[in-house]
Amino acid sequence: MSKPLRFKKKKHYALPEPGTTPGFVYIDGNSLTPKINLYSFSADTFEVVQLQSLRDITSKTKNKDLFYWVEIKGLNSSELFNVFSDELNIHKLVLEDITRTYHRPKFEEYDGYNFAISRMLRLGEDSALENLQVSFIQTKNVLYTFQETYEDCLDAVRSRLKEGKGNIRIGGTGYLMYALMDMIVDSYFSVLNQWSEDMDEIEDRLLSRPDKSVMYETQLVKRNLIAMRRVVWPERDKMNDILRTDSDLISEQTKMFIKDAYDHCVQLMDMVESMKEIASSNIDMYLSIISNRMNEIMKVLTIISSIFIPLTFIAGIYGMNFSKQDPVTGKVMPDNMPELYQEHGYEYTLLVMAFIALVQIIFFWRKGWFK
Amino acid sequence: MSKPLRFKKKKHYALPEPGTTPGFVYIDGNSLTPKINLYSFSADTFEVVQLQSLRDITSKTKNKDLFYWVEIKGLNSSELFNVFSDELNIHKLVLEDITRTYHRPKFEEYDGYNFAISRMLRLGEDSALENLQVSFIQTKNVLYTFQETYEDCLDAVRSRLKEGKGNIRIGGTGYLMYALMDMIVDSYFSVLNQWSEDMDEIEDRLLSRPDKSVMYETQLVKRNLIAMRRVVWPERDKMNDILRTDSDLISEQTKMFIKDAYDHCVQLMDMVESMKEIASSNIDMYLSIISNRMNEIMKVLTIISSIFIPLTFIAGIYGMNFSKQDPVTGKVMPDNMPELYQEHGYEYTLLVMAFIALVQIIFFWRKGWFK
Amino acid sequence: MSKPLRFKKKKHYALPEPGTTPGFVYIDGNSLTPKINLYSFSADTFEVVQLQSLRDITSKTKNKDLFYWVEIKGLNSSELFNVFSDELNIHKLVLEDITRTYHRPKFEEYDGYNFAISRMLRLGEDSALENLQVSFIQTKNVLYTFQETYEDCLDAVRSRLKEGKGNIRIGGTGYLMYALMDMIVDSYFSVLNQWSEDMDEIEDRLLSRPDKSVMYETQLVKRNLIAMRRVVWPERDKMNDILRTDSDLISEQTKMFIKDAYDHCVQLMDMVESMKEIASSNIDMYLSIISNRMNEIMKVLTIISSIFIPLTFIAGIYGMNFSKQDPVTGKVMPDNMPELYQEHGYEYTLLVMAFIALVQIIFFWRKGWFK
Amino acid sequence: MSKPLRFKKKKHYALPEPGTTPGFVYIDGNSLTPKINLYSFSADTFEVVQLQSLRDITSKTKNKDLFYWVEIKGLNSSELFNVFSDELNIHKLVLEDITRTYHRPKFEEYDGYNFAISRMLRLGEDSALENLQVSFIQTKNVLYTFQETYEDCLDAVRSRLKEGKGNIRIGGTGYLMYALMDMIVDSYFSVLNQWSEDMDEIEDRLLSRPDKSVMYETQLVKRNLIAMRRVVWPERDKMNDILRTDSDLISEQTKMFIKDAYDHCVQLMDMVESMKEIASSNIDMYLSIISNRMNEIMKVLTIISSIFIPLTFIAGIYGMNFSKQDPVTGKVMPDNMPELYQEHGYEYTLLVMAFIALVQIIFFWRKGWFK
Amino acid sequence: MSKPLRFKKKKHYALPEPGTTPGFVYIDGNSLTPKINLYSFSADTFEVVQLQSLRDITSKTKNKDLFYWVEIKGLNSSELFNVFSDELNIHKLVLEDITRTYHRPKFEEYDGYNFAISRMLRLGEDSALENLQVSFIQTKNVLYTFQETYEDCLDAVRSRLKEGKGNIRIGGTGYLMYALMDMIVDSYFSVLNQWSEDMDEIEDRLLSRPDKSVMYETQLVKRNLIAMRRVVWPERDKMNDILRTDSDLISEQTKMFIKDAYDHCVQLMDMVESMKEIASSNIDMYLSIISNRMNEIMKVLTIISSIFIPLTFIAGIYGMNFSKQDPVTGKVMPDNMPELYQEHGYEYTLLVMAFIALVQIIFFWRKGWFK
Ligand SMILES: [Mg+2]
Ligand SMILES: [Mg+2]
Ligand SMILES: [Mg+2]
Ligand SMILES: [Mg+2]
Ligand SMILES: [Mg+2]
Ligand SMILES: [Mg+2]
Ligand SMILES: [Mg+2]
Ligand SMILES: [Mg+2]
Ligand SMILES: [Mg+2]
Ligand SMILES: [Mg+2]
Ligand SMILES: [Mg+2]
Ligand SMILES: [Mg+2]
Ligand SMILES: [Mg+2]
Ligand SMILES: [Mg+2]
Ligand SMILES: [Mg+2]
Numbered sequence A, B, C, D, E: 001m002s003k004p005l006r007f008k009k010k011k012h013y014a015l016p017e018p019g020t021t022p023g024f025v026y027i028d029g030n031s032l033t034p035k036i037n038l039y040s041f042s043a044d045t046f047e048v049v050q051l052q053s054l055r056d057i058t059s060k061t062k063n064k065d066l067f068y069w070v071e072i073k074g075l076n077s078s079e080l081f082n083v084f085s086d087e088l089n090i091h092k093l094v095l096e097d098i099t100r101t102y103h104r105p106k107f108e109e110y111d112g113y114n115f116a117i118s119r120m121l122r123l124g125e126d127s128a129l130e131n132l133q134v135s136f137i138q139t140k141n142v143l144y145t146f147q148e149t150y151e152d153c154l155d156a157v158r159s160r161l162k163e164g165k166g167n168i169r170i171g172g173t174g175y176l177m178y179a180l181m182d183m184i185v186d187s188y189f190s191v192l193n194q195w196s197e198d199m200d201e202i203e204d205r206l207l208s209r210p211d212k213s214v215m216y217e218t219q220l221v222k223r224n225l226i227a228m229r230r231v232v233w234p235e236r237d238k239m240n241d242i243l244r245t246d247s248d249l250i251s252e253q254t255k256m257f258i259k260d261a262y263d264h265c266v267q268l269m270d271m272v273e274s275m276k277e278i279a280s281s282n283i284d285m286y287l288s289i290i291s292n293r294m295n296e297i298m299k300v301l302t303i304i305s306s307i308f309i310p311l312t313f314i315a316g317i318y319g320m321n322f323s324k325q326d327p328v329t330g331k332v333m334p335d336n337m338p339e340l341y342q343e344h345g346y347e348y349t350l351l352v353m354a355f356i357a358l359v360q361i362i363f364f365w366r367k368g369w370f371k
């Protein structure tokens, strides 16, 4: 981890002007052109075709014996949303939520269809967290999904659908929607696992050679955890809302699976909270390590200064030039520094110095400063 | 951001004397004279006139095929409120709440009308947060709004009304009230976005050249966030109260839009809480940076002092004037500092000094103090 | 604010012996002798008389066309409470609560009467917070109030009663009780306003010339806020209990006013919590200012020591007395400090010293220590 | 308060082996031998006898006109518990709870009897908190109580029972149980009061002469408060459970008294939380005082070092021995330290030193370091 | 406790690929091969046999007069789980939960059987916390348990079953499941007790000779407490779910025992929270001890430096070589350091030094720095 010491700035959303008509479908000019796939399937059949537009989608999905998944990747087309509002009678507030891609996960029932939002989390380059919206419109026979990017984490569901594994072809649009949501929640575990490994690595550094980066990187993980918590809490609430709905578009069998996804959300919340507590505990340890280090530095300074400063003073005393005899007048002043003219004066002085140093060393030893 | 290091003091409300009659309409002498606009509209028609007073307002709004919006800007007129209490039978506690402009957002049902309060937040000069009250009285055909200032953030709604976009002319007073409230909530996002950009700028400074202003400005943002939270929490509760009301002045269609505004409030709370956590995390980082810097300063001091103080002591030793021969009596004392009279004594001494310095440098190197 | 650095000690209540009979009326010998006023009023009439005792109170309040307010100030009379228990059949636990004046605000319904407690907060000398109990017994026609002191904050209600303003004479005992409680809650705003001004003043000092008193006084305000929160939370619950009661002693019209007082309590809680957060933020800023100041002090010490200690060492070197010639034997030792005997040796040494100082100054400059 | 710096270790309960049969009555060999008193009483009669064992207790308590209190102090007898399980049909889980004396307060209804636990708190030697269990089995006519020690805080109830004060003899076993529980809760106030006085004393020391013991003793009080909170919260829940029970062993009259005890628990929780906040605030103040003191120490060091170190350097300069004339060759070097040979050189040097010192003193003065 | 300074890394679960079919039974290749025991018992009979596989388990457990416990240790067999899904019709999501052994405790009702998860906590080598899953499938007559390891903490239940103590053979599969869960919860107390003793030992060190390890080990205990809290909270919820179920597989008698286990969970939560608060308080004390120690170190440095630096300066003054007479020209300069040539000059200087030192000592004494 040798990232530059810089937090990835979060995208400041290009908010539409405040006060636009509620339900105004906002087409972001920088978003991707839609690619549309139509999956038709039943227990025994499976087919995918790519559509150029959604015009006449009603006629293409009219076979009541089949289920359909209309997958829309890229939202840069107002014509697309006109089909939903004109042909399929989707409420314009729903369409607004699909195009403003920064909503919390939620589940809402409307007349004849359900609307849901999930958020796809993944680690991009530099381990920066990407947070993308996936929207669902579920009718009796057709599931529409909307996402901002072409690539995603849903390939496993597509191949299960193609191979007809498990309930995926026979559970209807409700089970398919569950399978996609569950896939998204499962991918949170991978992200958390990556962070958990990062934290282990940071922790190793904290205990072996702590430096500024420990603080910085721990805060980075903590922020990511805060971001994930903001997604997982409403995700759990969403699952709960689906569990409690009496919409006949969600079967009781599917709800058993939703309960399982709900369990996963609770588990994720547990993990996020634990990791946040551990991050905080590491920050506290880092701060105490800094304090301890300061103590150690000060001890070295104090021991050396305290021992040598008094000795230097004594040396300074006997470096003074008080004169025994006036050089001009020749007057003798026997009281001026008689020590200098005594035999063994130097040796006695050195002994006194050694004694002073010893006393101090014993004093510091007793205080435990040499440990 | 080169603000003076000073928190903007919050207005200490000129509270009316405690113990005034409950429902006493308090006219603040410093507030603005009312300007009154009467908007009359239906699906096909639209008209605005400016009124001089509200006398006979009942007769001016009696056409049951039209909806009316009576917009009152500036509250400095007791005559105005007399009309409400005498002609329109508005409860005096409602009028008190309109004139004491520091209430939390709320929604209340009364006999024949609904009463609601929103708070308009905006950044004034010096990025100081202004927090203004907008009050609503909604009857079947007429919506009365009250605000403290002439200018506001509601022009977009006025032009939608004029141009007849969306539901605004056909949704009745309930939808119009929603549109105004939604507009106000939307403007919170702009304010939050501004703070988010401020925090990014502060954070850059924190990581590149942290100084006292980082702490100060982060605390400033944190306070603003606290103030916004105080507004957004009850705003959300208000939206919820409107959703749950069985007042026939709020239609089911309007409630779908209110649900959308409720979502926005929840999103705002999410954002406020996240930003507060990030602000706290930045403060912690700032404090750890200060501690680290202190460590660095102390290391320089300790290294230099510890190396030179002992050397200076040695120099001091050989600067002493212990005499080899008494200048007066001429007595020779060979034990007094014989080193001074040895050939190469000086060079040996310099070597000893170099050796001591080297030992210390190695010691500090090993401790990692040069990193 | 030049208070002595000392927290006002809270009164340690003279608790009656644990294990006294429940419902034991505790007469504190230090409390005040009761003064009793009897207010009789109807829409058109008003009269106050001072009573010597409560004996025969039933006969004095038997006119069903009038309402009565029996105001008792000072609780030092067991005879007084005997009247309540014998003549008026008030439960002895109620009387115990009235005499033990440290109860949380509450509202309780009994057979034929309601019982409520409010707490009067006011700033005494030295801005110390006084926290006094006001108790209410409300029957159909008579309101009894009990307070510990003769002076209080209720005069405004008394004069409204005398002048017959608003509903005060026609709303019955329920409205009168509300008016008194509302008056008490209103006075909390004044107290909070005082603290808010104190905090502004402390904050100014924090940002201009912070010293120990900032910490101390902020903690003082914080404690007062904690004390107020302890009163406001149960006060809000009390208002809510009154709103939800089905006692026929509280009319629906009065409940609309109670709802207003409830709003005020919520607003107070908001303000208390915000002020507490601001106080905490100021404490954090104060601590970071101390840390910054320490950094500044250490920088001065380190710059001066680091520059001069090596120079002093060099001066010390050339202050050594290594001898070029043995004074006794006359032996010449050309290696002993030849620098001292070179032309311009002194000047070169000064240049070396200047160079060392310069290098260090550049080093510290680069580290940004001169900013 | 001159306690040794040592927290009283909490008792590590001699847990029975995990996996013993649920309902296993654990007789702690170190506990006390039971002493049993049988109180029989009615409105007019009162008698106490000491029992040797509980055999035939049914026949001794069969008079339906009397109430009985069987008081058991000391639990070291398995025979005792056999009577309860065999003769009185008490559930073995109840008996287990009575003998494992570390349960939270609770109230449970069983077939024909109620079971409750209270915890007796008291300050032992060294102000250490003792936390003892009192258990209650309440039938229509008989109340059994179980406690671990012979002495307790319940004497006041015993004497009220003997003297027949208040409801104690006429309220039945329900009221007697209430009276005992209320007595226990009342004693918490005394304990809290003691701690409150301790905290006042610590606070005085904090503000006058803070030392390590302030931190230590505040933490000690905080721990005691945590321990009390652990008891008071479930105690409140217990009172609430009794209030809501429809057991016919608890009369409505008794419930009015239970409501009073409930109020006391809420008040206790209030007090505990406030005291905890004050303790935290004192710890914060203590830490800021330490920081301030460090600042003061560093200021002294920096002022003295910064003034004298440069001066000493100058003195060191003129203490160098650069020679004006080579002692051996006699060569004159006029550039070597000419200052030494100038008239008034010494005085000018002293003036320069004084000037440097003055500049620094002014610099430090301006920084406010002398305040 | 001389552990290496290293946190035990938590196992990063080998997550199956995200997007696998929901209900996919994941067989971890590193897990243990199943050992299966079949216990058959009634009030009077008891038998254990070891099974090689679960094929035909239905025929082996068909005697309606007996209860059966099928104990499965080690989960490495997909054939095993096929039996459950094919012969016993267990929902595949249940089997997935059994094989992914990192679930929170929970209780779920299915058609004809109940499913529950407990977590076994125990201290492994180095006091590291192991956290293992035990799963239960309970039908009318058969209880299936699944655990990851061969050894566990359940032997006491096995021997009670063999010896027929208490209700264990007559309470059916519900009571047996309770007994196992209760055993597991009981073992948490042992673990907590161990940590409590660790904390006592750490605390002793904190108060006698605090070093880095105190911080580190306290954080270690805190993390373990966080991990235990993550287990105990959902365990309590699980017990509550069992209490509220109307499944006829759990009898009312068994629920009384479940209530007891619920009590234990609440008690555990209490203990965990208290211990966490104490750990935090110890960390705060440790940090204040470090700060105090720094103060002490700085005081020593400051006292010694402040006393000797000025004295050394004075010695330096009189060590200067300002000349009374030019050695070359012989010019006399009487103003250059006349002190050096005065009788008793040396003695006066020493007196001045002693005076300065005395003044400083008194100054520091007054500041209380010698205490
Ligand atoms: Mg909008
Ligand atoms: Mg929306
Ligand atoms: Mg979001
Ligand atoms: Mg899943
Ligand atoms: Mg975020
Ligand atoms: Mg902390
Ligand atoms: Mg008022
Ligand atoms: Mg507000
Ligand atoms: Mg909106
Ligand atoms: Mg504010
Ligand atoms: Mg912190
Ligand atoms: Mg009492
Ligand atoms: Mg009471
Ligand atoms: Mg109170
Ligand atoms: Mg009011």
Ligand SMILES: [Mg+2]
Pocket (backbone or CB within 6 Å): C010, C226, C227, D274
């Ligand atoms: Mg208080």
Ligand SMILES: [Mg+2]
Pocket (backbone or CB within 6 Å): B093, B096, B097, C260, C263
């Ligand atoms: Mg109001």
Ligand SMILES: [Mg+2]
Pocket (backbone or CB within 6 Å): C284
């Ligand atoms: Mg803090």
Ligand SMILES: [Mg+2]
Pocket (backbone or CB within 6 Å): none
């Ligand atoms: Mg903190």
Ligand SMILES: [Mg+2]
Pocket (backbone or CB within 6 Å): D019, D020, D021, D022, D023, E182, E186
């Ligand atoms: Mg057990």
Ligand SMILES: [Mg+2]
Pocket (backbone or CB within 6 Å): D093, D096, D097, E260, E263
């Ligand atoms: Mg139990």
Ligand SMILES: [Mg+2]
Pocket (backbone or CB within 6 Å): D102, D103, D104, D105, D230, D231, E270
């Ligand atoms: Mg307990």
Ligand SMILES: [Mg+2]
Pocket (backbone or CB within 6 Å): D182, D183, D185, D186, D260, D261, D264
């Ligand atoms: Mg009591």
Ligand SMILES: [Mg+2]
Pocket (backbone or CB within 6 Å): D226, D227, E274
């Ligand atoms: Mg405890």
Ligand SMILES: [Mg+2]
Pocket (backbone or CB within 6 Å): D284
């Ligand atoms: Mg704090």
Ligand SMILES: [Mg+2]
Pocket (backbone or CB within 6 Å): A182, A186, E019, E020, E021, E022, E023
């Ligand atoms: Mg899955």
Ligand SMILES: [Mg+2]
Pocket (backbone or CB within 6 Å): A260, A263, E093, E096, E097
């Ligand atoms: Mg699962």
Ligand SMILES: [Mg+2]
Pocket (backbone or CB within 6 Å): A270, E102, E103, E104, E105, E230, E231
């Ligand atoms: Mg878990």
Ligand SMILES: [Mg+2]
Pocket (backbone or CB within 6 Å): E182, E183, E185, E186, E260, E261, E264
């Ligand atoms: Mg148990």
Ligand SMILES: [Mg+2]
Pocket (backbone or CB within 6 Å): A274, E226, E227
């Ligand atoms: Mg964990």
Ligand SMILES: [Mg+2]
Pocket (backbone or CB within 6 Å): E284
């Ligand atoms: Mg702290």
